[in-house]
Amino acid sequence: MPVTVEIPKEQWTGTIREVTLGATADDGGTRSRTVTVGGQTTLPFLHFEGETPNQPIIGIEIQDSYPADWSPVLLEAWGDVVNDPAAWAKKAEELGADVIMLKLRGTDGDGNPTTSQQAAASIKTVLGATGLPVVVRGPGQAEADNELLVAVAEAAAGEKLALGLCEDKNYRTIVAAALAHGHLVMASSPIDVNLAKQLNILISDMRLPLDRVLMDPTTGALGYGLEYTFSVMERLRIAALTGDGMTQQPMICFVGEESWRQKESRAAEGVPKEWGAIEKRGITWEIVTATALLESGADIVVLRHPKTIDVVRETINSLMAH
């Protein structure tokens, strides 16, 4: 007897907010193009149920000075460009980045703390080298972030950079800088739905429009808390689609940084033989982390290895095909 299966569809009422990074000359910046994320009306890639008007995008991480602490696998893959942020940004653009993420290391090549003048010079160098939208991250300590990101915001006024980390400790300073100079912020909270929502409320209370806010739910790499990030992102996305306006921000995940920090992507020797060869293991660690987080709602994945960038590009195209 023929059977007719009725495909179950959720009646979502909410929409993820659209956020545009970068500003072209028409819009007061110097970018050759802008990029927009968000706008979904369903869970990741469920095209039978809703719209995904903007596909997730790839950020490529570069740093303001030589990344001495990077895995040898990464240093080998990138070669000489890691000594020159301008060359590095150009190379990242060639490899197919949608946005460039400039990470300020906090100390310069000589081990001295990065000054605000150096940070301002770095962002100008990168903006001069690439026409892509740029995301800037400070060293990750609230005080240093405040000092350097304010300088960056001033130096790149009108470019619609995304600035971070913007956390509960320093959001006032970062949001004020974004408001004053026409940028976006990346609101970071420690793997927690309520804290993420609360920070969005605080930022919104300062009158920064929510279409200038990305959420960083804090990325746990594979084997290092990935499941917490995965579930918090699913919960945030479900809350957003159910209509909670303070969780509807697109999400950015620092996949490369977290994946390549772990022993599994750094250690070639002194590890069990069951771990396999270091290069393939490290790249797979990043591919698996990126894929799992795309499936749970990432709108921007920031990557490090050129091979991963290719694989994730193909993955996003496959997931968007329908």
Place this chain on the structure above:
Amino acid sequence: MAMSGLQIYKLLPKTNCKDCGFPTCLAFAMKLAAKQVELDACPHVSDEAKEALSAASAPPIRLIKIGSGDHEFQVGNETVMFRHEKTFYNQPGLALRVKDTEDADAIAAKVAEVSNYCVERVGIDMTFNSIAIENASGEAGTFASAVGAVRGKTSLPFVLISDNADALKAALEKEGGHKSLVYAATTDNWETMADVAKAAGASLVVRSNDGLDELAELTGKIKDKGVENLVLDPGSRDLAGSLAQVTQLRRLALKKNFRALGYPIITFPGEVADSEEQEIVAATQYIAKYAGIIVLDHFDPAVAYPLLTLRLNIYTDPQKPISVDPGIYEFNNPTADSPLLTTTNFSLTYFSVAGELDGSGLPAWLLICEAEGMSVLTAWAAGKFDAETIAKAVKTFGAGDKLSHQKITLPGHVAVLSGELEEELPGWEIQVGPREAVDIPAYLKTWK
């Protein structure tokens, strides 16, 4: 339709005999309503009650057991769409596929590598579960001898892949009674395939290339022939299409209680992809989203380890985070002069701190205290991470014996414990470290 615990209770013997393993009939009824146990656990239930209950009490996704002895694994019986709603229970079985057209020595080498592969993470041994053998030759004799040869190398269960019922029948005779899975019944061959599976007592995959309507029709017919241990292959071989299908199947089973599609799902990442990397991507998607069995076409430890780690992560119970064992952990070959840090046994806390210690490249000892799996601030607030706990851990694990100094570094968030800890640990210098793990490398560089 699903029945409530109280409705079910009315049909039970109400003797509270405990033979089901639960203290009362009501407790058992509640578990039945939550679809966490099978009615068979009650030996005294009447036939009428059984009939009334079996429809309502069966798990929405049937539990399928594959393999025998130590190599048995079970899939299905899932109750939620998202792991945060409860947990995912039964990890998908991972299999490697070989083909009967491959050189016998090459097959033997692959099978030995996969069968012997075992990698440890957070104290848990992770392994592959199965070998898939495909009748690529189309010859029944070739298939049976390949299956016999592989059986000589491993006691893992098989996924036996052929569209030839006679070949499967012959292969099942060589399979050795390890409860393998037969692939696959389709609209063309379902009757003979059902007979073969039934005769061998094997579970059977049902495949449709024409969508869920045909799939549901097929499972109904096969069930009527007496084969109930079914696994679904809904047909899609592209990432987006198969994500849609597995999501729809899970929703139909859980939200609509749609019995005809309430079975675990088998997937083939290598058929989604034209590169090994895309096979990894597809396998990642299937581990995260709803697969019961995942048949891979490549095996490399550098890929197996990350995929097994992902499976462990996704199937961790979110309500009971894995806590790490209390004790002293070593990073970068510490000596008696290296610093000693301490924190709680919450797994995420441990992994954050361990990641930074490891990544710093500097030698250190880390004392993990028993704090009921809570993070630093939560445990401190709950009185589970106090001076007494830390002092006890220092003594229990003989921290002093490993060191030439008597210094211990507290997490910055609990600097307030310094005074009390000095009293608990006379002669020790109590140091205060950073509040966040990310600042540990900088702290270690200046540690004295």
